[in-house]
Amino acid sequence: MSTNEMTGGEALARMIAAHKGGPMFGMGGFQLLPFYDAARRLGLRHHLINDERAGVFAADAYAKVSGRVGLADATLGPGATNLVTGLVEALNAGTPMVVLVGDSHRLHSWKNMTQESRQTEILRPAAKELIRIERVERIPELMRRAFAVATSGRPGPVVVDVPEDICHATLPFEDEDFSANPAHEAAPALRCRPDRASTARAAALLAEARRPLVLAGGGVHISGAADVLTDFARACAIPVAHTMTGKGAIACTDPLSAGLFGRYDRIANALIEEADCLLVVGCKLGEIATKRYTVPPRGKTLIHLDIVAEEFGRTTEPEVALWGDARAGIEDLHEALRDASPARGEYAKEVARRMGEWRESVAERYTSQEVPVSMGRLMGELNRLMPADGILVADGGFAAHWGGLLYDTKQAGRGFVPDRGFASIGYGLPGAIGAALAAPARQVVSLTGDGGFNMMLGELETARRMALDFAIIVVNNAASGYVKALQHVMYGEGAYHASDLAETNYAKVAKALGCTGIRVEAPGAVGPALEQAFRTQGPVVIDVVVTRDPAKMLPAVDNRTVQVRKGDRVA
Numbered sequence: 001m002s003t004n005e006m007t008g009g010e011a012l013a014r015m016i017a018a019h020k021g022g023p024m025f026g027m028g029g030f031q032l033l034p035f036y037d038a039a040r041r042l043g044l045r046h047h048l049i050n051d052e053r054a055g056v057f058a059a060d061a062y063a064k065v066s067g068r069v070g071l072a073d074a075t076l077g078p079g080a081t082n083l084v085t086g087l088v089e090a091l092n093a094g095t096p097m098v099v100l101v102g103d104s105h106r107l108h109s110w111k112n113m114t115q116e117s118r119q120t121e122i123l124r125p126a127a128k129e130l131i132r133i134e135r136v137e138r139i140p141e142l143m144r145r146a147f148a149v150a151t152s153g154r155p156g157p158v159v160v161d162v163p164e165d166i167c168h169a170t171l172p173f174e175d176e177d178f179s180a181n182p183a184h185e186a187a188p189a190l191r192c193r194p195d196r197a198s199t200a201r202a203a204a205l206l207a208e209a210r211r212p213l214v215l216a217g218g219g220v221h222i223s224g225a226a227d228v229l230t231d232f233a234r235a236c237a238i239p240v241a242h243t244m245t246g247k248g249a250i251a252c253t254d255p256l257s258a259g260l261f262g263r264y265d266r267i268a269n270a271l272i273e274e275a276d277c278l279l280v281v282g283c284k285l286g287e288i289a290t291k292r293y294t295v296p297p298r299g300k301t302l303i304h305l306d307i308v309a310e311e312f313g314r315t316t317e318p319e320v321a322l323w324g325d326a327r328a329g330i331e332d333l334h335e336a337l338r339d340a341s342p343a344r345g346e347y348a349k350e351v352a353r354r355m356g357e358w359r360e361s362v363a364e365r366y367t368s369q370e371v372p373v374s375m376g377r378l379m380g381e382l383n384r385l386m387p388a389d390g391i392l393v394a395d396g397g398f399a400a401h402w403g404g405l406l407y408d409t410k411q412a413g414r415g416f417v418p419d420r421g422f423a424s425i426g427y428g429l430p431g432a433i434g435a436a437l438a439a440p441a442r443q444v445v446s447l448t449g450d451g452g453f454n455m456m457l458g459e460l461e462t463a464r465r466m467a468l469d470f471a472i473i474v475v476n477n478a479a480s481g482y483v484k485a486l487q488h489v490m491y492g493e494g495a496y497h498a499s500d501l502a503e504t505n506y507a508k509v510a511k512a513l514g515c516t517g518i519r520v521e522a523p524g525a526v527g528p529a530l531e532q533a534f535r536t537q538g539p540v541v542i543d544v545v546v547t548r549d550p551a552k553m554l555p556a557v558d559n560r561t562v563q564v565r566k567g568d569r570v571a
């Protein structure tokens with residue numbers, strides 16, 4: 001047993017090391033300097049970011065791709081308040097995360113200390129839990145608590161608020177103080193199973209159903225359930241539709257994939273309409289997934305499997321609530337249905353045929369020769385060239401809509417990473433940073449709007465400094481395009497306001513920041529640009545000039561015939 005006098009900051013760093021913490025993103029200030037010093041000495045991977053919001057986004061993407069706890073930090077005041085948007089993404093998306101935040105010295109707090117604010121009150125509703133450290137000797141215990149809360153139940157972000165005097169104070173600690181439960185290094189730390197009687201009822205409903213359908217959300221990926229869901233779907237001949245975040249619950253190229261459902265869909269909304277039993281897995285059935293609470297239509301038999309009991313019936317009343325981990329719940333349903341041999345071969349074939357017809361109907365869009373480059377062509381090139389284990393990050397605006405609808409994952413698992421917890425724009429670039437760190441051997445491509453990219457340009461410096469390999473495609477429409485398109489459909493041609501951006505060459509911007517930049521103005525140049533990016537080391541910005549016509553921007557399959565009725569939102 002050895003006793004060491006050390007700062008509170010070092011105790012924090014030792015607890016992160018004890019949990020085998022991955023990369024951490026942040027921007028320092030005086031309060032957390034002892035933590036930074038210890039991180040340096042202990043060899044923690046810590047990366048300076050240019051905006052704390054980007055730090056949390058990067059930590060979020062790292063956690064979504066790796067399943068491990070995302071780590072970020074910020075100084076007090078403006079550092080703390082800059083965290084809010086990213087924390088809410090992680091909170092709503094169920095991302096495991098621990099975020100350290102410096103706070104004012106308690107000897108002087110509330111005497112107009114510089115940068116002081118009521119930050120614990122500002123951050124508390126943005127986090128799953130906020131832990132304020134009041135005693136240095138409790139750092140190991142409270143950091144264990146932070147990792148435990150972040151990785152248990154529905155995972156989420158935990159803020160650890162550290163007053164300056166706690167971080168700078170010194171205290172003797174023993175090596176044994178810095179123990180950690182390895183289960184809390186990643187989510188889900190624990191798995192619980194739905195009760196047996198409910199599983200049996202659900203299995204009976206599924207065994208009898210002639211046209212059942214799985215509706216998969218992001219919870220499938222949090223639970224790491226895509227493989228067991230795929231096995232289950234195949235064994236029981238049940239097709240799988242998915243939300244944007246749930247893409248990859250089954251490979252989009254699988255004959256049982258029914259594609260995206262909700263606001264945009266390929267064939268899934270019609271299948272839902274015709275279904276006699278719906279199995280909802282890890283999905284909150286929120287606004288977009290339910291097309292403003294109209295999908296599924298009333299009266300459908302619904303089985304809902306979720307880790308959060310409070311989600312049952314919030315938007316749609318289930319016939320059977322399966323309260324538990326998605327992976328464990330699917331395993332149990334599979335087991336319960338092992339001896340059932342439903343005659344659903346024809347139904348499964350019909351779904352594959354309908355998807356084939358859909359693909360034929362959009363083939364021309366995927367290969368469009370349109371100039372400026374059409375989004376359909378861009379998605380077609382991504383489908384053609386992305387490796388099966390590639391990761392497509394998608395920013396909060398159009399990118400996720402187009403990607404959710406038209407991009408095809410080729411294997412089960414999280415290959416599509418949109419920030420649909422909060423749908424903030426600006427996620428694309430920091431999201432690529434986090435994904436590239438989580439999966440250095442996989443090809444990472446990010447899709448962002450020019451507005452979202454403008455928000456985060458400074459992080460190109462971060463990505464170059466970190467020598468990360470990824471490509472980021474800027475959908476250059478010189479507009480806050482989604483807003484402009486909505487203005488077009490709601491107020492008519494020409495009635496645009498505050499939705500134009502200046503014409504900008506983002507390839508040149510990239511080059512000025514020491515990265516590779518490729519400008520694409522012709523459809524035939526998209527593929528070669530992607531191939532070049534895949535061969536290039538360091539961040540590559542592919543600046544794709546797309547239409548400036550707001551009549552052609554919306555991502556519905558036929559984006560020129562969109563109709564709105566009063567009270568509707570088109571997208």
Ligand SMILES: Cc1ncc(C[n+]2csc(CCOP(=O)(O)OP(=O)(O)O)c2C)c(N)n1
Nearest residue numbers: 397398424425449450451452479480481482
């Ligand atoms: C932080 C934030 N502010 C505003 C919005 C609302 N919003 C959704 S899409 C969009 C347009 C974004 O423009 P851009 O990133 O260029 O994407 P585009 O729609 O043009 O492809 C806006 C402003 C948002 N999602 N997030």
Ligand SMILES: [Mg+2]
Nearest residue numbers: 449450479481
């Ligand atoms: Mg734009």
